[in-house]
Amino acid sequence: QSALTQPPSASGSPGQSVTISCTGTSSDVGGYNYVSWYQQHPGKAPKVMIYEVSKRPSGVPDRFSGSKSGNTASLTVSGLQAEDEADYYCTSYTGSNNLYVVFGGGTKLTVL
Amino acid sequence: EVQLVESGGGLVQPGGSLRLSCAASGFTFSTYWMSWVRQAPGKGLAWVANIKQDGSEKYYVDSVKGRFTISRDNAKNSLYLQMNSLRAEDTAVYYCARTYYGTFEYWGQGTLVTVSS
Numbered sequence: 001q002s003a004l005t006q007p008p009s010a011s012g013s014p015g016q017s018v019t020i021s022c023t024g025t026s027s028d029v030g031g032y033n034y035v036s037w038y039q040q041h042p043g044k045a046p047k048v049m050i051y052e053v054s055k056r057p058s059g060v061p062d063r064f065s066g067s068k069s070g071n072t073a074s075l076t077v078s079g080l081q082a083e084d085e086a087d088y089y090c091t092s093y094t095g096s097n098n099l100y101v102v103f104g105g106g107t108k109l110t111v112l
Numbered sequence: 113e114v115q116l117v118e119s120g121g122g123l124v125q126p127g128g129s130l131r132l133s134c135a136a137s138g139f140t141f142s143t144y145w146m147s148w149v150r151q152a153p154g155k156g157l158a159w160v161a162n163i164k165q166d167g168s169e170k171y172y173v174d175s176v177k178g179r180f181t182i183s184r185d186n187a188k189n190s191l192y193l194q195m196n197s198l199r200a201e202d203t204a205v206y207y208c209a210r211t212y213y214g215t216f217e218y219w220g221q222g223t224l225v226t227v228s229s
């Protein structure tokens with residue numbers, strides 16, 4: 001499988017909403033409900049924001065939401081805040097032992 | 113509190129070897145799959161390997177198969193990655209991560225491996 005496709009950049013003003021897409025195939029995103037989203041600030045380790053398409057770990061603000069339609073998953077950040085500025089990566093389980101999880105290329109979210 | 117602390121990174125020449133360690137605490141280590149994920153400088157994330165709770169199943173991305181070995185010691189709450197025949201393209205920050213059904217739930221802070229002459 002190839003990497004999942006994400007837009008390289010996204011932006012929005014404080015208080016606005018922004019949606020980041022993540023496109024795969026029927027062998028990954030479309031085939032399983034194991035899509036996750038990770039936030040990574042510069043020099044820091046990634047942090048899971050959404051798992052199993054739309055579930056939020058405890059402690060993650062409800063401004064973050066996830067969804068999926070067909071082979072495309074989406075992360076929506078509502079009520080943008082300055083601290084949301086970061087890189088965001090999507091992943092999908094693939095069911096393949098040779099590529100357990102495939103990552104998206106990452107999206108740099110800028111809060112204007 | 114779940115904590116994962118990697119160690120063992122450093123500068124190594126091409127063809128050399130390095131062993132990374134990840135010390136886990138704050139959870140029952142022996143009940144979780146564990147993974148290694150890497151990030152080349154300025155690049156995205158990539159899954160490297162994972163291992164079942166009892167070590168009976170291990171899986172690798174094709175690019176490291178035959179060169180890297182993942183292992184664990186549940187008595188010591190530790191995860192390892194033995195890296196042999198290192199190449200320049202293996203240069204990356206290596207993260208260990210607690211894994212559950214395709215989700216990397218918790219991550220360590222990472223350890224940098226630089227392969228260069």
